[in-house]
Amino acid sequence: MRTYDKKVVKAGAITFVTALFLLILLPAALVTVWNAVEDRGGTTARQEQTSDGGQQAVQQPGSIDSDAIRVAVFRTQTQTVEEIPLEDYVLGVTASEMPASFHIEALRAQAVAARTYALAKVEKSASGNPQAHPQAPLCDDTHCQVFRTEKELLQIKGQAWMDDREAGLPQVKQAVQTTKGQVMYYQGELVQQPLFHSASGERTENSEDVFTASVPYLRSVESGEYEDGAYEGETVSVGLSEFIKKAAAQDGAAAGAASDTIRILSRSEGGRVERMQVGGATFSGREIRELFGLRSANFTVEISAAQITFTTFGNGHGVGMSQYGANGMGQAGNDYRQILGHYYSGIEVK
Numbered sequence: 001m002r003t004y005d006k007k008v009v010k011a012g013a014i015t016f017v018t019a020l021f022l023l024i025l026l027p028a029a030l031v032t033v034w035n036a037v038e039d040r041g042g043t044t045a046r047q048e049q050t051s052d053g054g055q056q057a058v059q060q061p062g063s064i065d066s067d068a069i070r071v072a073v074f075r076t077q078t079q080t081v082e083e084i085p086l087e088d089y090v091l092g093v094t095a096s097e098m099p100a101s102f103h104i105e106a107l108r109a110q111a112v113a114a115r116t117y118a119l120a121k122v123e124k125s126a127s128g129n130p131q132a133h134p135q136a137p138l139c140d141d142t143h144c145q146v147f148r149t150e151k152e153l154l155q156i157k158g159q160a161w162m163d164d165r166e167a168g169l170p171q172v173k174q175a176v177q178t179t180k181g182q183v184m185y186y187q188g189e190l191v192q193q194p195l196f197h198s199a200s201g202e203r204t205e206n207s208e209d210v211f212t213a214s215v216p217y218l219r220s221v222e223s224g225e226y227e228d229g230a231y232e233g234e235t236v237s238v239g240l241s242e243f244i245k246k247a248a249a250q251d252g253a254a255a256g257a258a259s260d261t262i263r264i265l266s267r268s269e270g271g272r273v274e275r276m277q278v279g280g281a282t283f284s285g286r287e288i289r290e291l292f293g294l295r296s297a298n299f300t301v302e303i304s305a306a307q308i309t310f311t312t313f314g315n316g317h318g319v320g321m322s323q324y325g326a327n328g329m330g331q332a333g334n335d336y337r338q339i340l341g342h343y344y345s346g347i348e349v350k
């Protein structure tokens, strides 16, 4: 998932989309009714003791009347737009974005985040769809959220996964059904950027330290203690001359850098590299991460005569909910509301 595109669709594209909309998509769009958010209030989840002593979340009505909503999804393989019932879409995203073997409360948190993301995109599409897919507010790839239909999931994951009640589709279905219609709000407004990533390694990141905008609910919080060492301490080695060559291709001032001029200058609150010096050039940790395919911009460097070795902590951009952290929080007895409240500061689930 990426932070959403802030670019304004160009006038030409608007004309094209308007024409396309009137000719082809209008009948379909009429089905995509954007229902006004219906606040039923008082939907705090209750936990009830089950006979075996375990806890089970009791389904509470969400603030969204999901049954009345279909979302238009641009399918990247076929280059067509499909109208998908919202809850089916949330199922297809949750199953694709998080391992079904994760704790049920983590899957519930993921389902709420996926549902929130979808509705935020639909809401935003009133002023134009993303440039990457002007045909629809959502696509089915990492640009938005990965989405697969049940039929596609069967092909990808196999029949055993479809039937596995512990770590397969039934588990994901339960997570989606028991959070039906629930989304996140911040100060009464639908949360626009429910970003998530695989593992933070340490702390999550303030949004402005990774992307540009400071988002009040995307604050740096502790996560490493819940992640059980996922993606901690992986190493990537690059020949020193190759490293300098690649860096210099990006910024000429790095050309011919002496090894004692390669160093980390500063880090963000979440621990990711903010600025790294290579000769006369300075790179952001994100640039270095992209340049050398590192899992995370939270890394250390060790330089020898012949090579530079990166040791990375975490996996992904580090902003918003850590999926491994959510799993660990679930295992530690937290419910999905507590998980979401931890990773998205000050939000409300209803």
Ligand SMILES: [Zn+2]
Pocket: 130, 132, 133, 137, 138, 139, 140, 141, 143, 144, 145
């Ligand atoms: Zn997209």
